[in-house]
Amino acid sequence: MTRLLSYLRKSALVGTLCATALSLAGCYAGTGYAVGGDYDDLPPDFVVTTEPYYFEGRPVYWYHDHWHYRDGNHWRYYRSEPAPLRQYRSQPRLQRPAPRVYERPSPSRPPAARGAPPGGGGRPAPSRPPPARGGAPRGDGGDHRMPRR
Amino acid sequence: MRSRQRKLAVLMGMGMWMLASFSGCAGKATRPPPQTVGDTTVESSPVTDLLQHHRHHHHGGVLMLITISLDTLGLSPEEQARIEEIRSDLVAKMGPARSDELQLVELLANGLEESSLDPTKVNGAIAQMATSSEAVHASAIGDLNQLHAVLTPPQRGTLVDKLEGHWQLWKRANTGERRPTVAIGQEIGLTPDQIGRVQNQLDAQTPPPSEHENEIQDYLRDFSHAFRADTFDAGTLKAASGANRHLAEWGATRLARFCEVVNPMLTGEQRQKLVALLREHLDHDEGQAKE
Numbered sequence: 001m002t003r004l005l006s007y008l009r010k011s012a013l014v015g016t017l018c019a020t021a022l023s024l025a026g027c028y029a030g031t032g033y034a035v036g037g038d039y040d041d042l043p044p045d046f047v048v049t050t051e052p053y054y055f056e057g058r059p060v061y062w063y064h065d066h067w068h069y070r071d072g073n074h075w076r077y078y079r080s081e082p083a084p085l086r087q088y089r090s091q092p093r094l095q096r097p098a099p100r101v102y103e104r105p106s107p108s109r110p111p112a113a114r115g116a117p118p119g120g121g122g123r124p125a126p127s128r129p130p131p132a133r134g135g136a137p138r139g140d141g142g143d144h145r146m147p148r149r
Numbered sequence: 150m151r152s153r154q155r156k157l158a159v160l161m162g163m164g165m166w167m168l169a170s171f172s173g174c175a176g177k178a179t180r181p182p183p184q185t186v187g188d189t190t191v192e193s194s195p196v197t198d199l200l201q202h203h204r205h206h207h208h209g210g211v212l213m214l215i216t217i218s219l220d221t222l223g224l225s226p227e228e229q230a231r232i233e234e235i236r237s238d239l240v241a242k243m244g245p246a247r248s249d250e251l252q253l254v255e256l257l258a259n260g261l262e263e264s265s266l267d268p269t270k271v272n273g274a275i276a277q278m279a280t281s282s283e284a285v286h287a288s289a290i291g292d293l294n295q296l297h298a299v300l301t302p303p304q305r306g307t308l309v310d311k312l313e314g315h316w317q318l319w320k321r322a323n324t325g326e327r328r329p330t331v332a333i334g335q336e337i338g339l340t341p342d343q344i345g346r347v348q349n350q351l352d353a354q355t356p357p358p359s360e361h362e363n364e365i366q367d368y369l370r371d372f373s374h375a376f377r378a379d380t381f382d383a384g385t386l387k388a389a390s391g392a393n394r395h396l397a398e399w400g401a402t403r404l405a406r407f408c409e410v411v412n413p414m415l416t417g418e419q420r421q422k423l424v425a426l427l428r429e430h431l432d433h434d435e436g437q438a439k440e
Contacts, residue, residue, distance in 0.1 A: 044314035049195040051223035052307055059223065059307040070310060099195065100220050102202035103430070 042068055042075050055085055062089065196318070203315070203322040204329060205254075205430040207400030208246035210282045210393030211312075211368060212289055214319065216240060218311035219296075222304055235296050242288045246397065249278035251431055253401060257408045258427040261420060266409050275401045282397035286389040293383035297376060309373040316369055320362075323400050329407040337422040343414050350410045361395040368392035 042063060052059030060069045066077035067085050078085070199217070206213065216239045219232050253274035260266035300308065321327050330351060334344045368388040375381055383389070408423070415423065 044317035045196045048199060048218070048311055048314035048318060049221060051221045053223060054303050058303050059310070070306065101198055102217075103198045103205070 053085070053088055055082070055088075060085065199315070199318055200322040200327050200332070201430070203319040204327070204332060204400075205404070205427075206250065207397045207404075208250040208278060208282055209243035209285050210396035211316075211365065211372075211389070212239065212243060212282075212285050212393055214312055214315040214396075215293075215308075215372075216243070217315055218308050221311065222300075222307050224304065228299070228304075231299050232296070235292050235299070238292045239289055242292065243282075243285050246278060246281040246285055249274070249281045250397075250401065253278055253405070254427050254431055257405060258424050261408060261412060261415075261427070262424050264412065264420070266412055268409065271405050271409070275398060275405060278401055279394045279398035283390045283394035286383070286386070286393055290383040294381065297381040297383075302377070302379070305376050309376055312369065312373065316365070319396070319400070323403055329404055333407065333423070333426065334411075336426060337415075337419045339411070339414075339419060343411075346414065347407065347410050351406055354406065354410075361399050364388065365392045365396055 042061060046063055047061070050061055050063075052061050054060070055067070055069075058069050060067045062068075062085075063077075066079075067081060068075050068077045070076075081089075202217070209216070216236060219236050222229075222232065224232060253271070256270055256274050257266065260271070296308075297305065322332070323329070330344055330348045334347065339347070368386070368391070371386060371388060375383075375386060408427075411423070
């Protein structure tokens with residue numbers, strides 16, 4: 001009975017240590033910070049309209065109260081906010097030039113105001129050349145909502 | 150003996166607790182809720198802007214998606230200025246394809262205005278635009294190589310993520326929930342019955358584009374893999390021209406077929422709105438500063 005108990009105790013210890021090691025490996029996933037779970041994608045709506053911040057040599061996005069980053073085919077997030085990212089979020093954002101607008105918001109506009117050239121056909125004047133842009137990395141200033149242009 | 154059993158129980162309990170604590174770290178997490186924005190509900194949304202663009206402008210194919218992906222890389226002013234030069238070059242390289250697309254849209258608008266669309270002319274204009282889109286990759290190889298050289302590895306990864314996102318948006322705007330039948334139909338005031346009839350006819354006549362979609366998907370995968378690497382030569386991406394052609398042809402065909410099918414069903418007011426809408430988008434493809 002004593003042997004059996006000793007065996008069980010050792011097994012439990014070894015098992016616990018292994019499980020802990022494996023779990024921790026998953027938790028840190030190659031970063032110096034605890035990371036959360038993975039899922040297939042951040043919403044493409046968010047990714048294409050938001051500028052990332054670069055941290056630990058990769059782009060990160062502040063979304064739904066966490067910093068997210070791509071890890072292979074998956075997105076992960078930091079379980080707790082790394083101090084440099086918290087500091088970055090707390091800083092005031094530099095003024096950025098207005099982002100590009102590709103289309104005009106037509107649903108609310110009357111048809112007559114939608115740029116139909118007088119008299120029907122004909123090609124409208126060409127678009128203005130795109131302006132130069134610049135500014136510090138935008139991130140989203142600590143706001144997890146979709147940025148508005 | 151009891152003491153040993155108690156110790157064993159405590160030990161095993163601790164093990165279970167630690168397992169339970171850490172198992173959540175690397176497991177599947179709850180996916181953040183999607184932030185889908187319907188075109189007609191949030192008119193100022195940047196996603197609406199992009200969905201409309203992806204629905205109405207197809208010239209250049211995948212190269213157009215790459216070009217738009219350059220907008221939100223999160224670069225320093227100096228880096229962004231360099232990228233803008235490359236972007237301008239890419240836009241210029243797509244110029245011939247853009248001209249062909251304008252001709253197609255004018256053809257559609259004029260035909261709708263006169264209630265008479267000529268399918269032969271429309272198909273010819275689509276083919277012309279597809280051909281010129283197929284040609285853009287060869288002329289843009291140098292720009293793509295420069296782009297790779299200017300960006301750091303993390304920034305390249307960002308570009309690839311944006312490109313994948315734009316591909317998802319493109320599909321939504323052309324074949325998904327915001328396809329022309331629904332989005333344009335709502336914009337020009339089609340009734341639900343009209344939308345249903347248009348969709349039924351389109352479903353009956355439009356062949357499934359699975360081959361095109363697969364080719365585009367394969368090219369996107371190849372591009373993403375190659376662009377993330379330390380060395381890159383866009384000239385080795387043999388599937389690029391075909392993918393650009395397929396994307397341009399696919400999108401333009403869907404818009405044209407929608408116009409052809411809806412043409413005989415339109416009321417006078419709906420016709421006016423559709424013609425105005427098509428002409429409005431003639432001027433919208435390169436991106437402008439918000440005023």
